[in-house]
Amino acid sequence: MSAVGPVSGFTPPPYPYDRLAVVARQASARFGEIGGLVDCSVGTPCDPPPPAVVEALASSGTERGYPASIGSAAYRQAAAGWLGRRFGVSVDPATELAACVGTKEFVASTAQYLHLRDPSRDTVLYPAVSYPTYAMGALLAGLRPVPVPELAGGGLDLDAVDGEDAGRALLLWTNTPSNPTGLLTDLDAAAAWGRRHGVPVLSDECYAEFTWDGPPRTILTAGTDGVVAVHSLSKRSNLAGVRAGFYAGDPDLVGFLLDVRKHAGLMVPGPVQAAGAVAFADDLHVEVQRERYRQRLDFLREVLGASGLDAPWPQGGFYLWVPVPPAFAGGGWGLTERLATEGGLLVSPGEFYGDGGAGFVRVAVVQPMERLEVVAERLSGVDLTGG
Ligand SMILES: Cc1ncc(COP(=O)(O)O)c(C=O)c1O
DSSP, X not given: OOOOOOOOOOOOOOOHHHHTHHHHXXXXXXXGGGTOOEEOSSOOOOSOOOHHHHHHHHHOOOSSSOOOTTOOHHHHHHHHXXXXXXXXXXXXXXXXXXXXXXXXXXXXXXXXXXXXXXXXXXXXXXXXXXXXHHHHHHHHTTOEEEEEOBOTTSSBOGGGSOHHHHHHEEEEEEXXXXXXXXXXXXXXXXXXXXXXXXXXXXXXXXXXXXXXSSSXXXXXXXXXXXXEEEEEHHHHTTOTTTOOEEEEEOHHXXXXXXXXXXXXXXXXXXXXXXXXXXXXXXXXXXXXXXXHHHHHHHHHHHHXXXXXXXXXXXXXXXEEEEEXXXXXXXXXXXXXXXXXXXXXXXXXXXXXXXXXXXXXXXXXXXXXXXXXXXXXXXXXXXXXXXX
């Protein structure tokens, strides 16, 4: 047996939000006594899920046995029913859809699993300014993350992917509506590009219900061949705490991922599936939630605008993607610090989402109106255009 030598492998980078902790502490120290910090940094819902969902969570009687990785028939049928109602697409819940434990684990692990299927490809393509887990999933699998530039009006500039990267691509991630930019992507074009290059397209659609510019979109409208849509109840139904999502599309891809995930022991807990089935069957609570986000986006956009920060209305999602004013010297981190120290408002510096985000901050409207009103009072008369 050979001795194990010193290891010099992968070192996980600092977790983005851990880096914000210092800023949060400083602002809390200043505002702790008078209303505290208003945390709009992480996109974690603050509103309640529907009571019937909580009731189902507590009373399903499914605690004793192991749940199936694919998800219960009720959960899959409810998810497929929602896809039909909301997007007008039809998927077979027996072969084209399976449960995942929230979607972050799916986003982080899929590159690793697809690489087992096709070891000849080593590259993960993902939007240049995006949710960090697409690139992290590549790194965790020892693969090459390659950002795809984005078009100014939204969507991937797939013509800019060089031939070698396309030839090595294991998968392409898309995300519409985009976290953090709030822009929409042409999913038909993404599906067509993937088919042309033999690259599976994984479409993260977890903010679809909060599409403000036209109807919600799914890549499944382009057919299931070579594509997988990824959905979550975290944002749709304020259920981030219970971890429920699903993936649906190409039966070969879904079937392969399901087989691997079964071996890995990835299962949505039974009571969570029971609650998820109730949530997917109901659209009314989503209408209520849409109004909450619409009102907060409107309000905060005006509050920030009064201080000289002009954010466009997002095409989708519940984030304001705020450009740092040209005369403001400190970039996204500097603006994050000013907002925290002057407004007690914690936001995310845009560089968390890629180098191209460095000139922005992201504001998640995940605090109730009365908390946002506290920020409005603090920022009243504060000019943030310079400094
Ligand atoms: C773009 C995007 N995808 C996926 C997720 C993961 O969500 P969850 O794991 O709660 O389903 C998030 C969470 O913020 C997100 O912003």
